[in-house]
Amino acid sequence: MRRHLYLLLILCAASILGMFWACNHPSNIDEQMPDVVSYNFNIRPILSDKCYKCHGPDASKRQAGLRLDMPESAFKALKDDPNAHVLVPGSPAMSELFRRVSTNDTTEMMPPANSNLKRLTPHEVDLVKKWIKQGAKFEKHWAFVPPKVVPLPEVKDKAWPKTPIDNFILQKQEQYGLKPNPEADKERLLKRVSFDLTGLPPSLDMMDRFLADKSSDAYGKVVDELMKSPAYGEKMTLHWLDVARYADSHGYQDDNYRTQWPWRDWVIHAFNENLPYDKFITWQLAGDLMPNATKEQLLATGFNRNHKITEEGGVINEEYRVAYVTDRTNTFGKALLGVTIECAHCHDHKYDPFSQKEYYQLFAFFNQVKEPGIQSTVGGPETYAKRPMMQVTNDDVKGILKFVNKQDTGKLIVSVMGDSEVYRKTYVLKRGNYDTHGDEVQPGTPKAILPFDSSLPKNRLGLAEWLFSRKNPLAARAFVNQTWQEFFGKGIVKSSGDFGMQGDLPSHPELLDWLSVDFMDHGWDIKRLVKQLVMSATYRQSAVVSPDKLKIDPDNTYLARGPRSRLPAEFVRDMVLASSGILNKTIGGPSVNPYQPAGLWENATSGRGILANYRQVHGPNLYRRGMYTLIKRTVPPVEMAIFDASNRDQCEVKRLRTNTPLQALLMENDPTVLEAARVLATKLLQEKSTSKEKVYKAFRLIICRKPNDKEQAILDSYYNEELKAMDLQTAGKVLNVGEYPLPDNLNKVNLAAMMKVVDAIYNLEEAITKT
Template sequence: MPDDMNRYFLLATIGFGVSSASVAETVDFSRDIKPLLAQHCWKCHGPDESSREADLRLDVLSSATADRGGYAVLVPGVAAESTILDRVRAHDEGERMPPAEAGRALNEEEIRTLEAWINAGATFQQHWSFEPIRHPVPPLVADAGWSRNAIDRFVFARLSKLGFAPSASAERATLIRRLYLDLLGLLPSPEAVASFQHDKSSDAYESLVDSLLTNPHFGERWGRYWLDQARYADSNGYTIDGPRVMWPYRNWVIDAFNRDQPFDMFTTQQLAGDLSPSPTLPELVATGFHRNTLINTEGGVKADQFRDEQVKDRVDTTGVVWMGLTVGCAKCHSHKYDPIQQDEYYALYAFFNSTQDNNSVEPIELVAEAESRQRWRDLRRRIQELKERIDEATPKLATDGDESAESKELQKWKSELGSLESARDELEDGYPLAMVLRELRQARQTHVQVRGDFLRPEALVTAGTPQALPTMLPSKEYDRRFFANWLMDKDHPLTARARVNRVWMRLWGRGLVETENDFGVQGSLPSHPLLLDWLA
């Protein structure tokens, strides 16, 4: 690790401002044209078939260049024959595009950019974040002595291109303060500062970093960021907002960071720890990630309505956290900007649609040693059996007025039930109960919902992933565990980029992609795309 974090900060601050203001001599589709078309045209001529006008798509080359009866909207290489320019320049409001009610018309600079792009061949490109992750070689730099690792070389190359020289190394008192705040969220003690200032060893900085990464406060600091993404809360939400026991999941997250758990395991255990062949207690507690959804405990609520809202929240959150995609925009209609169709949203929904929770605290798991957990499970199982027997026998005995052996058996069951419930309560008083995910034995069917209304089911769909992303490999079980493995596939273009971007953002205050939750068309372009891919 370098001994001057200020070098990276210089990249993140100066580099962002300059790169966003610079304009290349040639028009770039991703930088100049796609945002223009998305903002002004795609609402009516984009991916969403329900709002598409004139059977025209301006996000697909074949549609934009199709023969429309002797003319074409786009004629690559010949702007003068492309009717899109006639429409955006039209003075007649009935002819001009976009129409007045759609918002601001294109200004002359934007029209000239569009014209230049058409004359240059009107080349379409897939959105950058859906392209495979590249494996760039760190650039060669003039001052190799300044660079201590590959990131430094990316930094130096960018600064040189912009005409900047690296800043001087920060003083050690500044460096240790930055490290403590970034990694622990705490200030160093005066003694720690003095020790670092007087450490003459060549690896003083690296040794300090290693010691802070093993500090228990590291997991608390960095776990907090993840808990924000997990929408962590110690209450159920809505009007009553009653308390819930969610802290076992919080502690699991902190421990995972302190153990430096690999991100693939971190992901799989949170999304599908209960689906492991023999799930351990930590794997079950990890599924608390998706038990952080709201629970409505008000009187008269419809459990199925709020269960549907919970499932949608899980789909939306998973899309944003792991992929940086606003998949939730496709629950009522196909996404108007990104390649996510409405039926693909509900194919994602199907992965999460068969959990046992139903706007409820259950299912739960006793956070205790194996022997106590087994006893607790046995008690709950026997209690449920007795309740079913009592419920079945009570009406019959009440009708017959029977004082026979059956009645005595009923009293025996009730007595046993009371004893078992006391034993269960004693265990639950001594150990916390973690809210976890568990799968139903029989999967629920999933339907596309008309305008996102769960009371208006339409076409039946099965679990699947968007076509714009890597194809799922064949599997016997298309469940949450399969989905987690798909997210972690080495060919997935979004997961690694989204994760390293968030780490960078937490260190520098701004991500290499500024819109950390939106890697789609409406989001920011990466300021340093090669560095982002190298990190990913």
């Protein structure tokens, strides 16, 4: 155990040294002066960061009547000096913008010394100067221009690319003097792609078959096999649950139970059936409005009823109803457009060209839902879903809803969408207050993205048609970017929920456009997109990083090495359960309560409703995948929270990824991990093999590769040490964890010693890391 802790300390120290290196050896790529300065990629980010607070889209905060995000304003003479101009194309010296950002005179400098905004760096000042000298040409924000077909870049190393993706990646690497890593070894590559496509480690059988297959298409065959697995749909669904703010409770103080899990079953089914993305979203936005809508299409609309709902007495009905509509509007913007439309809820957006009026025009599409702010207080099963709702019958699960895992004959109801028969007017809400009406507005969309076509129906179905217009610049980009993020750790646009002026620029804008157009041209085929990513040479690279690459590109922006990241919270659990052989692979069904520290719910509850007290499940349900762990919003599962899982309060398109001592403590003490170690050790001891062979097999099951000689020797030595130090009483304490049955006929001392070794392997960094 001391050696185990020592190894963990080494890993922590390495992590800290890595962060220190990255901070003190920043990338020099972004400091290079381009031959042609782009307004979109070089100048607008500077203005947005340093100038738009006072000279941007928000009229209420604008100073000196100057707006720098529009050329017609930026080229005008100054309000208080008709002979001076902010920008004089070709002449930095005559341009007030350049003079003000480059001066050291505190009475004239911009941003002002007292503004709390950082001054432009010397490199940024030089960029502004060169841009003005080259004509000060403005461009529409890149994200609001529809993606266009772009030719594949020419590259010097013509042997490396395996898919068109690689041409774009390699072209950028060659531009900055980088070279891609060689392909990862087969074991690490298999682990990577197995977790990325199923959220589960590969089986020993799959490892052995892949290692033995010397054919040129061995990797492609494994990819196809993994994508046909039902676990593919579960893996893809996990991200969508974050996007859709799915949870098993209503979310406010009483936080009672809700039955939205049949919608989750539908999402898994949709991914496995490869429902095209345009249909996948249209059904969720407006399945109830489709001609001759089926029950499946109606169930899909549960997406927009996953928001928090109150059951508390004394609340103001309209206040909460408006809150629900606001949530749907904000989710639409962030999840499907990748923009921060919510910033225009109370006033014009300060950085992006979205007015408050346009926000409420978008709001109007969701304002017709036939729902009250409160319809019942905490009670029995009749409150588990809220109107409008649908019932899932036993006949349904035998027919059109056969994918719903209804486990009993009781009444099952789900909240879905449904508009009122009476039209509800929509108004601009002054300062966002629910009861302060301004001008009435009609359904519409932000003009900067794409004006709403008057020929479309002014309802959610029309909004879905608008979203998937080939002229819409954001729908394909937003989804492609989120999908890229799932496989490479971060999006081509790092700020995947913000493609606006304050968001990150795409690292590979041409690639993002190419993927988006290709995605649309091939029928919004999600599986095809996923396969493109994992088949690329870019994805298959080794994750090993050299000092030179770390110095030039510490964040791996230009992908000269493979993706390396910790597994998501749910997959940490899945890895433990699957490798030990106790994973319950049942697809779908109600969420479950696995082990949890005593008293968490009881100390943070109103004392009302079915979720007032924690009732742990037993038997096979105790070993279900992490995505089926019940999420009570006010007290989310502690082991998930420690590993950065969302509590599903609101739409989340990108999880935080932290590295804290709590995560190591959890792996050391979580009863699920300890129980899995005991069960795997039991299975190993029941096999006719040497202790060395048992350790070897445990390592392969958990780490997904063969141990090298040094690793094998350390683990063998640890087993022998534990075996010598172990007595029957100590063994009894070690083995007393979890509910999985313990055989009576095994040597408990041997079992406890082997359990310690297995547990140590589970606690290696590599066990929970995709490399």
